[in-house]
Amino acid sequence: MSRPPHAPPSPPAASDAALPAPDPAVPVPVRALPLWANPRLGLLVLLVILVVVFSSLRSEFLNTSLTLEPMQADLSVTVVVGLAQLSVLSLGHMNLAVGRIAAVSAFAMGWAYDKLSVPLPVGLLIGLAVGALVGAAAGWTIQATGVNSFVVTLALDFGLVGLVSLLYSGVGDGVAFHVHPAGMDSLRNDTFSDYCTGSVCGPPVPLIVPIALVAALAVGLLFRYARLGREILMTGSGLKAAELSGIPTARRVVQAHSLSGLLAALAGFLLAINNGAFSADIGSQFLLPSFLGPVLGGTLLAGGAVSVIGTVLGAAITEVIQTGLTLLQFQVEKLKIFIGLVLLAALSLDRVRHVVAERRGGGA
């Protein structure tokens, strides 16, 4: 930290306030965190290390059709699930009903394909609308009652569990729709490498990956550059300050939860594609990954700051660990213990790095 030679040696920070005529011509050194303390960079390094370790231990790790393609398909789902949680973490809220909103939306989609025989995109739109509506209802309840989002979405999740099984018991075999609308199978099985022009074929990337990428890009743009996303973040950063700055905070809360529901529905759709059926158990495994991606990626649980890139990286790390340990033939139970430990270590390291960086930076 450099300071002008004429400045008094101490006290460092408090003296700023007492200086009479503020002179903007005197630049105060910018105290940004050093590069190595950037949490996103740390995640990227961790990801690379994990890939190197796993591929040297088991060469199958880099096998395209055995490992890489399924990993990408799985990752597409977890990224979108993470984005669904991120949308309300921006407010400092939680959505414990991400999984069940996905299940209800998946039911709506399966039903539309089965009973109405709508084309694939139309059914998707119906499912997204259902998810957005359920999310909006949760958001409205939270802002109208003032009850904590944790409680509201927990109750919603509980209610939806019952609703989903009731809905499925009224149709088909009671657990799933086995309808395959046109395009669903190629979305499930094909990669871009299956489509060739002459001798040039695409990369071995499943067709559903771009859907998740577009979602990530859209959410990223929303929170980074759009008025709506920024106002949601400001609402999360300081509710009273946001209200007194003219932001319609109640509406922003509803909108953020609605977005969360919509993304949960999209995740449900992607998982149904991967599974090959719109079934009652869709979303039942969503809750933990929905927090892992964003939180590993630097999104604050307190609200006011989100990172979409971090969420993608966080989800990727979780996915790589899971796949790698499976390849090393860990038992499922052991696998879960290891995933828990690795994640705890990663989060602690991140915190340590941040504290060290702040101390070196002079405690700005």
Added chain:
Amino acid sequence: MTYLADRLVKTFPGVRALDGATLRLQPGSVHALLGENGAGKSTLIKIMTGVLRPDGGRILVPRDDAGAHGKEPGPATDLVKGPSDTDAGLHEVRFSGPQDAQRAGIGVVHQERNLIPAFSVAENIALQSTPRRRGLVDRAAMRELARGCLDRLGVRLDVDRPVSALSVAQMQLVEIAKALATDSRVLLLDEPTASLTAEETEHLFGVVRRLRDEGRAVVLVSHKLEEVFAVADTVTVLRDGRSVAEAHPLADYTQEEIVNLMVGRAHAARRLDKAPVAPGTAPALRLDGVATALGHRDVSLSVRPGEILGLYGLVGAGRSELARAVLGLHPVTAGTVQVHGRPTRITSVGQALHRHRIGYVSENRKEEGVFLQQPLTRNVAVTVWNRLSRAGLIRDRDERDLLTTYQERLGIRLSGPAQLAGQLSGGNQQKISLAKWLAADCDILIIDEPTVGIDVRTKAAFHELIVHLASDGLAILLISSDLPEMVTLADRVLVMRDYRLTGEVANDTHDYDSTSRAIGHLLHAAAV
């Protein structure tokens, strides 16, 4: 048995809060501690109760109370040669925390309630002196203790009720009982009647007289002079951190003389030069007979472009609440609000901002004025994102340009646009809080307690800035409980008390004393 705070000195960064204040308390008397906002009353109380430590001066308590409790400051201070003979037998103590003060027999009833709402009356009263038997709370003894304390006050109250179910007046009595439970010889009551009805006040004063007759010293801090004269025996008046009247019999003074003592000022504030508003200028904001659900009645005022209208009063008088009603956060139940001559009904801050160009600089800077965890660019641009966005997206460069504009115009010291608002000093945070309204082209600004917690020099710079903004044609409604600030800035001063306006003083004489006295009389005069 005198308690004595002797020539206390306390300095905060940039402010000397106490500059040799002395408070001498006799047992068996009710002592009024008076002074304008900022005179040092709360600092004095905090030192007396062990919350703050003085930079200079001594606290002396009777020997038997000092005995095993307060820390002895060192050798040779045992024999205190005080200013008068009555100090013989006193003992200097240093409090290292509120517990020490409590053990020395000094109890306090704060303005902000200090009770645990979910606990019962008995549990609260016995909180610091809980009777135990074999390590567990002895509930029967606890109830007995609580009942005893309440009986001594002549108060009938079910000791098993949770405090949250009590009225404000009852909570106050519980707090006094709590102080009795620790056997306080000195009881400090900080604005005890602020939220009481006339009847409850009378009851409280009955309790105060009872405590006096028991031989305790009661210190009453109040802004309502008529009440002070009704119950107090002696008075200490603080001004600029000094005691200008010291333990004087109250009967020697009239209310008017007390007000003059409070507001008279060694280094008087000077009104800053500002062009007068041209006569005949139409008001930018005008309220006629406004009433609100919060309790405002018949509030009429008007602010013209280029004018600074002061709204003076104590904390809790309803000034900020009036501002919030104008912004649409509380419904206006009667009367009219006109903006630039058009009657309007504002229902949200967004509407006040985007349609009527009214901005509000909050008194609560850290929670309402700025977003501490957000970069400066967003803090300034938050009000104009609708205007900045192109095809739905906002460019960083536009925000940075906006910040640079106001950084230069308001003289904000910052290290870069990505700096978080929480990293700025209080004065610079306040400028950021102001900048967002200027960025939104507001022509009516409501500025609420702009310089609370800001050091003297930054305060002066901020005052010049406000005058400058008014000269540029903004209509400014300035809310403040800082009398010198009012006299420095306002063209006219309205005084609000208990959600009503009690009068108006034109600040055009350039005579600090006469103006501040006129305002002081409006504030302290008995409610009709």
